[in-house]
Amino acid sequence: MLPYYYSVNEYLKDTYGCKMYRLSLDGGMTCPNRDGLIDTRGCIFCSRGGSGDFATKLSIATPIESEGKSSSNMTLRQQQIIANLDANISKAKERVSNKFKGDSYIAYFQSFTNTYASPSYLRSLFFPVINRDDIKILDIATRPDCLEEPILEVLDACNKIKPVWVELGLQTIHEKSAKYIRRGYPLKTFVDAVDKLNKLNIPIIVHVIIGLPGESNNDIYETIKFISKLPISGVKLQLLHVLKDTDLYQDYLEKKFHIYSMEEYFDVLGNILKLLPANMVIHRLTGDGPKSLLVEPTWTANKKYVLNSMNKYFKDNNIYQGCNFKK
Numbered sequence: 001m002l003p004y005y006y007s008v009n010e011y012l013k014d015t016y017g018c019k020m021y022r023l024s025l026d027g028g029m030t031c032p033n034r035d036g037l038i039d040t041r042g043c044i045f046c047s048r049g050g051s052g053d054f055a056t057k058l059s060i061a062t063p064i065e066s067e068g069k070s071s072s073n074m075t076l077r078q079q080q081i082i083a084n085l086d087a088n089i090s091k092a093k094e095r096v097s098n099k100f101k102g103d104s105y106i107a108y109f110q111s112f113t114n115t116y117a118s119p120s121y122l123r124s125l126f127f128p129v130i131n132r133d134d135i136k137i138l139d140i141a142t143r144p145d146c147l148e149e150p151i152l153e154v155l156d157a158c159n160k161i162k163p164v165w166v167e168l169g170l171q172t173i174h175e176k177s178a179k180y181i182r183r184g185y186p187l188k189t190f191v192d193a194v195d196k197l198n199k200l201n202i203p204i205i206v207h208v209i210i211g212l213p214g215e216s217n218n219d220i221y222e223t224i225k226f227i228s229k230l231p232i233s234g235v236k237l238q239l240l241h242v243l244k245d246t247d248l249y250q251d252y253l254e255k256k257f258h259i260y261s262m263e264e265y266f267d268v269l270g271n272i273l274k275l276l277p278a279n280m281v282i283h284r285l286t287g288d289g290p291k292s293l294l295v296e297p298t299w300t301a302n303k304k305y306v307l308n309s310m311n312k313y314f315k316d317n318n319i320y321q322g323c324n325f326k327k
């Protein structure tokens with residue numbers, strides 16, 4: 001029987017026989033929800049780091065002199081990112097060296113929208129990374145409206161070398177909430193992207209936020225039931241975090257929504273686990289916001305305590321993933 005939930009560590013051990021560590025990398029991209037193509041304000045909860053505050057920031061050997069295009073059709077910044085890729089991966093490995101002693105890594109392009117660039121740049125960025133011996137999986141966080149055909153061709157080519165995961169920030173299926181958070185695309189765009197990625201056998205990880213203003217617990221369960229029927233292989237569940245310098249912080253100051261207590265969150269999580277298919281890989285069950293920016297919920301900052309309490313709660317309440325389907 002599967003444990004209380006099928007964690008990504010268990011999945012990696014079952015599939016690849018070893019532990020892996022995610023190296024959070026900065027591909028130097030922005031986001032159409034920030035550069036003005038869709039909006040300039042970004043999603044209401046998104047930090048200035050583009051939800052990638054842990055990413056190893058680009059370090060470059062020489063300063064960027066100008067942003068013009070070069071003969072290779074890449075900006076100077078993009079050329080410098082490519083030139084410094086290996087150095088930045090080493091830096092990311094160094095950062096986790098006290099926590100992880102293995103030699104297998106997931107290259108995680110986390111900040112902003114990591115397919116929001118030309119296919120040729122993405123090839124130049126992803127190919128050297130995926131061809132490294134120490135990188136076993138390429139993990140790309142992006143938006144479903146940034147997966148045009150030429151981009152999918154790049155991902156498909158990478159996926160033929162080593163596994164590629166694509167993370168999509170859905171957050172909710174409810175259009176009213178999507179509008180409030182300024183997600184900037186309709187649900188249909190997400191469903192279409194899932195269909196296209198699935199046809200290429202690219203595993204999809206979906207981000208869902210728990211506790212969005214205006215959503216009831218039933219609204220959250222509807223989102224979970226919806227994604228459970230799609231060909232999605234993993235989920236990242238994130239309790240709504242209020243971070244400094246976000247528009248959500250302003251609404252928080254005006255007391256426009258409720259902040260979940262730890263007990264309330266565990267209750268919702270337990271119900272979600274029962275709804276998720278037993279083979280859905282759980283990549284995240286707690287928040288992951290940077291402590292320096294975190295305003296609420298403050299109890300999430302003690303991650304070890306939260307994880308221990310959560311596992312105890314699941315055990316005490318006999319909660320395990322997919323139990324509704326097993327009966």
Ligand code: SF4
Nearest residue numbers: 031033042043046112
């Ligand atoms: S799509 Fe992602 S990077 Fe862009 S504004 Fe929203 S959360 Fe931030």
